[in-house]
Amino acid sequence: MPATAVAWRSERQRSRGSRACGPCGSCQGSTGGTGTKKMAAPDSPLRSPPPQNSEDARLLVLKIIAEDVQAADLQWSLFVAALRSYRYDTVLRPFPTSFADQATDTKRIDDLRDVAARVPPLGALLPAGSVAKSSTSAATGPKGVPREAWELLLWVLTCGGVRLRSRKKEDVPELSGDSAVDAVFEVEHSPQADRRFEGTRGDREVFFAYHGSRLDNFHSILHNGLLAHMNKNALFGSGTYLSSELSVSATFSPAGYGWQHSLVSPELSCVAMCEVIDHPDVKCQDRARSKPSRAYARDSMAGMVPERYYLVQNDSVVRVKYLLVYTATQPAPPPAPDILPAGMVTSTADRAYYSPGWQDFLRKNKSWLMVAAYAALLCGIGLSSSRVGHKLMLKLFYR
Template identity: 35%
Template sequence: MQQPGQSPAVREAVRASLQSDPVAADLRCSLFVSAAQSYKRDSVLRPFPPRYVSGENKDFDALMRHKMKIPDSLWSLKKPRPFLRNSRGVTPLSWTNFPLPFTNYSLLIIPTYDVASSLCSPPHCGCCRIIQLADVSSIPSVRDVVRLGPGEGEAQLGLVHWVLSSKNFTVKTLQREEYVRIQELAEPEGRCVPAPDFLFELQYCDQVNARFEETRGDRDLIYAFHGSRLENFHSILHNGLHCHLNKARTSLFGEGTYLTSDLSLALLYSPHGNGWHESLLGPVLSCIAVCEIIDHPDVKCQVKKKDSERIDRRRARVRNSEGGDVPQKYFVVTNNQLLRVKYLLVYSEKQHRRR
């Protein structure tokens, strides 16, 4: 395993990622940790950080040691409790009032569970840390990351940089109000299902967008949900759904990637899983992918023939299907170039318990 020193450019790249969108950066760390700690890590942790590869061998032991120390580089206090502060005063930060956007807020990190404690008089007591949420470069943890010294700190910095880096896409945090618009794209009827606690958009580079648009041509787009275990989403983001086929589901209606227009059905395939213990999103998460699908004959679904009320059987059945036609509200994509993940819906178990 190689342990090269980290250049100032790496520190600046980490700082920039955390500064531009700390919640999205937190999500990427959570998905990486979930894959790394999975019993299927050899298959779900793809891509694998190259600095932990020697020849053809993956050094999972070294990776797990450094992975478990990522939280130490994010919070310098061992048991902090966060409080929001704005012009109206100081209030405890809960998972349901996390402010988006961050402007006009500060975050007090108080090493006590009582904001009125005589041992602490925030924010001028000296034991509290103030984080300007609109300027994440002032977070103590960010200063810790960019000023790490040689040795183990270098490995942590390199790992965080690798997790947050990608050439083909970026992850952007969206306002929760955007959920209504996104749900209507895939589920116009608006079924009564729980709204996600966090919402993200995948923004692809020009080259990826151009390739997708070339494949699409003048065809329409279909939006549908894909549910999967949390540990799979690190690979899904980087490699696409074609590298993550669920054999248990594909065996009945044929080979392909399964999606649905019913969010409640997708949620059945996305159980809450262990993520990153120190995550702002919560340590136990569930994730749903909202995908763009090109309306092509290789997308099997219940669709009527043109100028007819009859179902187009050529679109309704996958080759070698054992269960017959694809059921209503399902899509089976048999051509990997016809779909991509566009949004992520994230549910936090901690938030639901507090409601």
Template identity: 40%
Template sequence: MQGERSETSTGPLPVHGSCQAVDGISITSQSARVKDKKSVVLRNILQNDPKAADLKWSLFVAACQSYRYDSCLKPFPSEFSNNGIKDRECLLEVVDRTPPFTMLVQQLYDPDVYETMPQVIDLLYWLLVELKDIQMKSVPKSEFPTIMKYVHCEMAAPAPNLIFQLTGNPCGTSEMRWQEVSSGHKTLFAFHGSRLDNFHSILHYGLQQHLNKNSLFGHGIYLSSELSVSLPYSPMGYGWRRSSVGSEMSCVALCEVVDHPDVKFQDKGEKQHHTMDLRSDKTNDKNVTY
């Protein structure tokens, strides 16, 4: 089991005779500053967009709890891995000790909070701060109609309760790859349904073949211009039991797709809605609807 982590300085400080005690204080002070910084940054994130932070954490928790955690819990926090062996039991214990975010925000004002829950703060900081490839932002309800107009749906489907916008890090490898692939091509939008426990990995690595069962249409990664077609592939799943957005939820991704020869279009059904068979990295996840 992973022990509680203590912060150290980034490099050794010189020790010269009687200055040893002073250097020791310097190390302790630097460690305290790092811990304080984590608490302040985390508190600001939870206050600025609590729903987005809650959903990102809930998707991570869904992957932690999944019997398929070995394939869908990626990225995995290195603090809970030793020589390639994942200590999921310890990870779940830390998840279980995490208080509701409304309560946590108040606790983070306490200057000694890190000493009382170091693993909880470290884990949340890793997920919400250190994983920089993707940023999540809640979308105001007034903007829902604009988002849903990205795709012209002809079939009736339930309206989403919440929508979150995903933004890639401009300097990240995924975003740079997207810019390279999409250059010189038109793009379009389509829906992708998947199990709740897949979305932690989808957020950080995109759509992946190994996370999908064989579709009714055959082997591949599928997207549809109809939300009603993608919804059955997104059954209700269990996330975080203390979530403010809901402990049970269903998520669908609204993806931007490059109009590329690798994207194969199929017309299915009387409404002639488009189903896209994607066999390469030609998507950019833009929104998650819930």
């Protein structure tokens, strides 16, 4: 049996692998769910009550970063990648409610980008030497980071109870023969999502498969899971396509630009390593020997699902267990135009990060400036074809 399709038979293995990745309750299908849930253990910032003020948000963010700065960095980078995307209305889900106007059903995307641009490198938020361990001095941090930036960071790092944890490749036996993966992060979900997945699983076996996608999709994938209706490829049937081979899925994950200050890498690609329940709603060939009809989807236009592929037609039977990250050895500069202003990067961590005022003015008023430029062009054309315009031209240029 291939390593990517390992069935977990023992109860001990089953209980160890029981992290759910279905749609997170308050985030599913919503552009505005904050999704900060109360959870069991009080010693983790994720499981603490919502902050009462900006100081609470700052302390919680610093504690989360001190626990695992690489994981926090990637989670923020995935959010920024979705925020950069021209498809932000689709991929930036969940969307922070504090930047959504419920009355008019609009999103203040420019304001959200302004706040995100003021977030400094996460490593600079902690005292020197405390990045790799929990620090009791987490109350210290750079001055000048605005309150909105702390609150946005906290929302991103705790929304829906989803957290990332740094792992070594050696911790995942299925990756033992793959040296191309640069970093591995385990996806941890809320107990409610765990129970939903286990209820769907019952006594069925579980195996691993891989799913590749654009970088800007992974903020939504992390919180909402793999949603069949978002897939546009329906040649062999509607649903989510996965593969038993990492190299196949990696071809569907082009490198994208995330966050310019990322510790992981500003330019990277991700592949989701998923747990799939051996369920009739999973169409494939290698598990269709006893029931050949499992190799076909009812709405297939090209026959059987190809070998090495799985077609999942039920969102509840698949969950993301790990994110496999490929980093760029020489990251490209930020794409132009940079829709997320880089701000003023200084050498000291306690300086504020801000966007230049004139750039901010141009970006926020580009529509009016284009109208003004068009009006000026029309006036110029009108003057050039009139007697008054000719007289002015003669006076200005032929004195």
